[in-house]
Amino acid sequence: MARREIGEINAGSMADIAFLLLIFFLVTTTMDVDSGIARKLPEKTDVQSDVIVKEKNVMDIVVNRNNQLLVENEYVKVTDVKRLAMKFIDNGGGLGTPIDDKPGEPCDYCGGDKDPNSSDHPSKAIISLQSDRGTSYGMYISIQNEIEGAYTELRNKLSKKLYGRSYDELLNDYKDNPSKSLQDRLDDLKNKYPQIITEPEPIK
């Protein structure tokens, strides 16, 4: 009985099949990574407690429907917001918020002018962003971006001074290897320059 030799299967068309699949995935793929400006909304509470905030601790940013900006009642460009916000937050002209019955302490890490007419302490400095309903979203994002930039730069500066590495680098380190000490450092930096942004009702 002669065994018939089974011929080798021709794999020449394998490449064609693979190419076909490859092209399918090439066409359907979308490589966009979703990135954006992260924000945490304030929780809604039933109890409205009146908090008295000194005028000098609030930086008023008003933007109208023609995308024009007022910061502290002065007409400015969007690109100026970052500088003004940094100057305002980092001023440190007074005492910080009292924690657990301890009296507030002056800001010992601020590099600002210590102007008594500007914010007391980064933990008290509030940025208020009032927009019009007709403001364009692009403008709104630009301002948010500038404010975020101001905080990041201040944190970077302080982090460089304390740990020799910037805040962004520490964040990257934390992503690679989350350790307790790094987390403490990051929390500390966040607490020293907390983001306090308020958005009042828009102008109708």
Added chain:
Amino acid sequence: MSKFKKKKKGLPAISTASLPDIVFMLLFFFMVSTTMRETDLLIKKPVLPVASEVKKLELKSLVSTIYIGKSKDTRISGDKIQVNDKIVEVKDIPSFIFSERALRKEDEVKFMTTSIKADKLASVGTILDIKEQLRDINALKISFSTSKGNDLSSNYK
């Protein structure tokens, strides 16, 4: 002499046996990195604003996306909001978030993020309305989706 001359041949063909391997490698790369588009946009594709201070959205499976843009029909003005596969009103946002929550495990709900993909020409009023709705139902983590760039001047004209 003729013995030697006979040996002269053309160049051997380049072996293409490894071609499938190469193609498969590419194929697997694209298969892994691909994300199939789940929703068809019923509105005009939003042109995202540019921002430099962006954070990558982690945990993609916990992200629910809200699209805001102009209608495809140019005669209709105003901002349209799309979630999943339909155009909705602002007041429908909470039910959308609730349905998204129902799909996730209970302990994952607090990590859920709402990504807002809005056109840069959309009005802030719409965005703030949505934010108010999200606040009402305690969906507090949001992300304004942007493309990364350093030149912000295209955001406003």
